[in-house]
Amino acid sequence: MAKKKIIWTPASIETFDAVIDYLQRKWTEREIEKFIEKTEVIVHYISEKPLMFRKTNKKNVREALVTEHNLLVYKIYPDHISLITFWDTRQNPKKKKRIR
Numbered sequence: 001m002a003k004k005k006i007i008w009t010p011a012s013i014e015t016f017d018a019v020i021d022y023l024q025r026k027w028t029e030r031e032i033e034k035f036i037e038k039t040e041v042i043v044h045y046i047s048e049k050p051l052m053f054r055k056t057n058k059k060n061v062r063e064a065l066v067t068e069h070n071l072l073v074y075k076i077y078p079d080h081i082s083l084i085t086f087w088d089t090r091q092n093p094k095k096k097k098r099i100r
Contacts, residue, residue, distance in 0.1 A: 003047050005080040012072075012083035019070060019086055038066050043083070050076045063087070 008016075016039070023032045042064045045052060053064040060076045061084070071087040 004050060004076075006043055006047050007080050007082045009082055009084055011085045015086040019088075035067060035070070039072070042066050042072055046072075046074055046081055046083075050074075050081055 019035060020032060023035060046064060050062065053062045055062055056073070058075075061073065062076065063071045063073045066072050066086070069089050071089060073084040073087055075082045075084055
């Protein structure tokens with residue numbers, strides 16, 4: 001399968017930045033680097049094999065575990081993949097149902 005173009009939505013950028021902000025306040029630079037590296041690896045895998053991660057109950061929407069506490073939710077389109085949001089797994093799962 002050919003590599004698909006990845007598009008970061010404003011919400012995915014905002015939630016990614018929120019994770020980085022949290023790590024800056026509570027953890028070390030090393031944890032920030034690890035999170036960024038893991039995100040880059042996951043985005044690469046999504047680009048090459050978008051169906052490899054867990055399905056959701058929404059059509060063409062999947063989620064990839066980046067870290068123990070962070071999921072990356074994305075949607076597959078015919079010509080690209082849209083990163084929707086980073087989701088903190090400690091949040092109420094009922095809120096996740098609102099994600100498109």
